[in-house]
Amino acid sequence: MPIHNSDIAGIFSRVADMLDIKGENPFRIRAYQNAARTVGELSRDVSEMIDREEDLSELSGIGKDLAGKIAEIVQTGSLKFLRELETEIPPELLELLKISGLGPRKVKALHRELGIKTLAQLKDALKEHKIRELEGFGEKTEANISDELERITGSEPRLKLVIADEIVKPLLDYLQKSSGVKKVEVAGSYRRRKETVGDLDILVIQKKDAGVMDRFVHYEDVKKVVSQGSTRSTVLLKSGVQVDLRAVNEVSYGAALHYFTGSKAHNIAVRKLAVKKNLKINEYGVFRDKKRIAGRTEEEVFEQVGLPFIPPELREDRGEIEAARDHRLPSLVTLKDIRGDLHAHTRITDGHADLKEMAEAAREKGYEYLAITEHSKHVAVARGLNAEELLRHLDDIDRLNEKLDGIVLLKGVEVDILEDGSLDLPDRVLSELDFTICSVHSRFGLSSKKQTERIIKAMDNDYFRILGHPSGRLINERAPYDVDMAQVITAAAKRECFMELNAHPDRLDLNDRHLLLAKELGVKIAISTDAHSTESLNYMRFGVWQARRGWIEPDDVLNTRKLTDLRRLLKR
DNA sequence: GCCGTTTTCGGCCCGACTGTTTTCAGTCG
Numbered sequence: 001m002p003i004h005n006s007d008i009a010g011i012f013s014r015v016a017d018m019l020d021i022k023g024e025n026p027f028r029i030r031a032y033q034n035a036a037r038t039v040g041e042l043s044r045d046v047s048e049m050i051d052r053e054e055d056l057s058e059l060s061g062i063g064k065d066l067a068g069k070i071a072e073i074v075q076t077g078s079l080k081f082l083r084e085l086e087t088e089i090p091p092e093l094l095e096l097l098k099i100s101g102l103g104p105r106k107v108k109a110l111h112r113e114l115g116i117k118t119l120a121q122l123k124d125a126l127k128e129h130k131i132r133e134l135e136g137f138g139e140k141t142e143a144n145i146s147d148e149l150e151r152i153t154g155s156e157p158r159l160k161l162v163i164a165d166e167i168v169k170p171l172l173d174y175l176q177k178s179s180g181v182k183k184v185e186v187a188g189s190y191r192r193r194k195e196t197v198g199d200l201d202i203l204v205i206q207k208k209d210a211g212v213m214d215r216f217v218h219y220e221d222v223k224k225v226v227s228q229g230s231t232r233s234t235v236l237l238k239s240g241v242q243v244d245l246r247a248v249n250e251v252s253y254g255a256a257l258h259y260f261t262g263s264k265a266h267n268i269a270v271r272k273l274a275v276k277k278n279l280k281i282n283e284y285g286v287f288r289d290k291k292r293i294a295g296r297t298e299e300e301v302f303e304q305v306g307l308p309f310i311p312p313e314l315r316e317d318r319g320e321i322e323a324a325r326d327h328r329l330p331s332l333v334t335l336k337d338i339r340g341d342l343h344a345h346t347r348i349t350d351g352h353a354d355l356k357e358m359a360e361a362a363r364e365k366g367y368e369y370l371a372i373t374e375h376s377k378h379v380a381v382a383r384g385l386n387a388e389e390l391l392r393h394l395d396d397i398d399r400l401n402e403k404l405d406g407i408v409l410l411k412g413v414e415v416d417i418l419e420d421g422s423l424d425l426p427d428r429v430l431s432e433l434d435f436t437i438c439s440v441h442s443r444f445g446l447s448s449k450k451q452t453e454r455i456i457k458a459m460d461n462d463y464f465r466i467l468g469h470p471s472g473r474l475i476n477e478r479a480p481y482d483v484d485m486a487q488v489i490t491a492a493a494k495r496e497c498f499m500e501l502n503a504h505p506d507r508l509d510l511n512d513r514h515l516l517l518a519k520e521l522g523v524k525i526a527i528s529t530d531a532h533s534t535e536s537l538n539y540m541r542f543g544v545w546q547a548r549r550g551w552i553e554p555d556d557v558l559n560t561r562k563l564t565d566l567r568r569l570l571k572r
Numbered sequence: 573g574c575c576g577t578t579t580t581c582g583g584c585c586c587g588a589c590t591g592t593t594t595t596c597a598g599t600c601g
Contacts, residue, residue: 013583025573026584027573027574027584028573028574030573030574030584031573031574031584032573034573034574035573035574048582060574061573061574061575062574063573063574063575064573064574065573065574066573066574098588100599101590101598101599101600102599102601103598103599103600105597105598105599106575106598106599114581123597135592136591136592136593136597136598137591137592138591138592139591140590140591140592141590141591141592144590188601199601201601226589227588227589227590228589229588229590231588231589232587232588232589232601233589234589234601235601244601246588259586259587260601262601264585264601267585267586268585268586269585270585271585271586272585274585275584275585277574280586281585281586282584282585282586282587283587283588284587336594368580500590
């Protein structure tokens with residue numbers, strides 16, 4: 001079995017938890033956590049870097065020791081150090097850490113005093129009210145553990161961005177209406193436009209004691225008030241989502257927004273810069289000694305550490321701070337840059353609108369062009385088209401184009417990549433099209449080697465233009481199929497093929513790290529909605545957000561181009 | 573365990589809230 005970055009990250013993160021329960025040096029623990037994150041977010045496979053004898057200790061947060069441990073994991077599949085730790089600390093204990101409110105100290109106490117190792121044993125001890133007897137525990141702790149235990153068995157996955165969007169809007173309206181509230185903004189991973197959101201962080205500016213905290217905890221969707229203070233409160237909504245509300249006053253707004261937007265790693269990196277300049281940054285501002293010298297806007301905060309404004313989508317400590325320092329931050333693509341949509345279906349296959357309705361909806365969005373890309377016959381459930389049906393459909397598009405004003409329909413197809421790497425329609429038909437999107441819709445279970453070969457072989461066809469939803473994942477529903485994406489992107493670069501960023505909020509495929517890799521290798525991206533209705537053309541914003549997280553600029557995107565330039569690019 | 577335009581040793585981001593406490597540890601973000 002090949003070792004993936006996520007395997008290595010998982011091992012390091014287990015080591016960190018184990019050391020934490022052991023009561024080890026917190027900075028050593030943090031080193032393992034940082035390494036787990038660094039490896040986990042890398043866009044290239046570490047095992048491949050080792051094959052090429054690259055020096056892993058060049059990676060930030062990876063030194064000689066951890067580089068050696070990574071090599072050990074890649075070569076042997078496991079880590080001796082972790083196996084040793086597991087003889088000292090029962091690995092089941094790590095499950096207990098998932099309970100909010102139980103940290104390493106309390107978990108250790110539960111194990112030491114009551115011999116509790118598993119969630120089941122914890123449940124029993126709760127029933128017998130043994131927990132409240134322990135030093136440092138009490139009735140409330142016991143009740144909280146009990147609540148949490150119930151909650152995680154229903155284990156809520158992280159929210160898709162689109163769902164977070166739906167939940168947060170009415171809450172913002174509600175808070176906005178409270179008297180004395182000057183400004184409300186969502187921060188956190190929502191503002192960074194992460195594809196999924198763990199909880200919602202909302203920031204308000206209020207006049208002194210305007211009572212917004214009280215109003216917040218009485219919102220009709222609140223199931224439980226986790227904590228309530230004068231500057232911060234936390235609630236659980238009925239949907240299971242946790243929402244944090246923080247109140248600051250106006251002079252601290254920028255500092256607070258920066259702080260609560262995160263990411264944590266980004267904040268730490270920025271604060272380190274501040275320390276070097278003898279400054280201190282917290283959510284109230286930037287301070288020299290006790291004096292606040294900035295904090296009203298985010299720009300002010302960045303300025304104090306010698307940086308230009310960094311867009312929230314980039315704030316992951318993935319090189320944005322160095323890029324900002326060297327004045328090479330990307331100017332990220334925006335929704336306004338988008339001139340058309342390159343992936344849409346109509347009622348002919350599994351869409352819900354007809355050609356004309358789709359064309360008019362696209363024109364209303366101010367687009368210059370819309371590509372109609374029906375499924376090919378292999379996707380029988382979607383009534384995919386065979387060669388003759390597609391040719392007739394192309395005639396329909398031609399006829400409609402003659403009548404249309406202000407928008408051009410492009411003739412495309414979403415043709416299946418079959419198991420042997422061939423395309424599901426003959427070349428003589430593909431040659432009639434403006435371009436193709438080629439997608440995998442079957443045999444997701446192939447080995448990484450076979451899946452990768454399948455896709456790259458398909459790219460050898462001269463009519464292959466864009467690889468549709470390249471990983472096949474559905475967020476929270478279906479894992480990506482096993483494929484060596486770095487190899488696929490490299491192959492696309494060599495053959496001058498393109499990759500899709502499917503903007504459907506369930507897909508957002510490519511992910512941000514692969515987008516960055518595609519950009520580095522010079523592979524252009526089509527940001528496309530895969531719309532099956534006029535309404536879903538609106539998903540473009542999710543695609544643009546995801547693209548921004550991948551450092552994508554207008555020039556990296558196919559559909560920021562004028563039609564004439566686009567046509568030239570689409571010719572292979 | 574990592575890291576270095578003051579350092580190869582001695583630092584490592586910073587604050588709010590809770591619960592169990594007689595002044596603060598633990599946890600979280």
